[in-house]
Amino acid sequence: MRVTALNGPKVQREPGLSAMTGAASGCMLETLKDPVVLNMSDKPSGADNQQERLSANWVVGFVDGEGCFFVGINRQPSMKIGWQVLPEFRVVQHQRDVAVLTQLRQFFGFGQITRNHGDRKELRIRGLRQLSQVVALFRKHPLRTVKRSSFDCFAEVIDMMMRDDHLTEEGLEKIRNLASRMNRGAQNPQRPYARHPGSSPG
Amino acid sequence: MRVTALNGPKVQREPGLSAMTGAASGCMLETLKDPVVLNMSDKPSGADNQQERLSANWVVGFVDGEGCFFVGINRQPSMKIGWQVLPEFRVVQHQRDVAVLTQLRQFFGFGQITRNHGDRKELRIRGLRQLSQVVALFRKHPLRTVKRSSFDCFAEVIDMMMRDDHLTEEGLEKIRNLASRMNRGAQNPQRPYARHPGSSPG
8 A cells, every 4th residue: 555645644734835926927837845645624724824725625616617637648658568647637727816726736735837728727736646635635525516427537547556557458458448438528628527427428 | 684584593404306306307497485594604404415415615616616696787668767687696517517506506595497508507596685695605605716806796786786776876887887897808608707806907
């Protein structure tokens, strides 16, 4: 079990960066230096500046509307199996709302804020250790929209990768299958609608 | 003070309708017969079936992404002042997610679910008494995105209408001004981005 960090005591995150300062001045490509275990309760963490801090339920509601779980599978000849699996969680917003992305980044304790397209910015979270914390959050506080079905596939991919299953032919094939079931019916890849199990193809 | 109901004891809402049953079978145009005071806490109300019930923070997060506050001002010769002010709160979703609209309607205790455009459905809340409860919710649990600035205008319009200010020339002019400041920068009226105070025109 490699996710021992997830089972450790919950600790308060240091603010790391001011929630609002400099948010509009450009991309923030650095990640926080010391990402720690997420505050999974619905109480905003930290006694200071609670007005700026997000609750888990707010985050889940916002992600139900605006979040995207995605698994890329890219040709990578340098890898033994020839393919790289690149899971990613992102939230895209108009640049006017970059402050909310910054608050989300503060909530998670990690992530990169960068330009998406045109006047949109995105918070992007990659990396197995970080994504496994994201998965734990949405397992504790389930999504309400049909995005849940994409998340379920995504979570299974993360679990498999934590066991290195993506480095085997059989595992990779299963991940391909899971990835193909995500974000179906998306007219806009930034705002995917997963097909609800049992609904007609759309 | 006409909003005494808002200050009364919090009461449990009856389920009124099953959250998931029949959601996909067609429009639900009826409103709940006995809308009562909103549960403003972040604890889902009702001991039964908590899994289906929404928390206030989830609702605020989801509305930050997906909600729309709108004030229509329509020519109405039958009214003394010649214009009707029609405020409205709505959440639009792909029809695959009509179950979430139904849960939102259950959360609020009122609202109509109907077709929006094409494959989209909307939860629409009108009526001063109901909208004043919606306003009270988002005052207690503030929005995080720049949609907040549209909400602030909307809330002021509702306050004015509760005092019948919309029936005076002066009040109507002020409401026109507030309405014009809402949902600026919207490329899609279903997904408006309010211009942030102080940001450049966009």
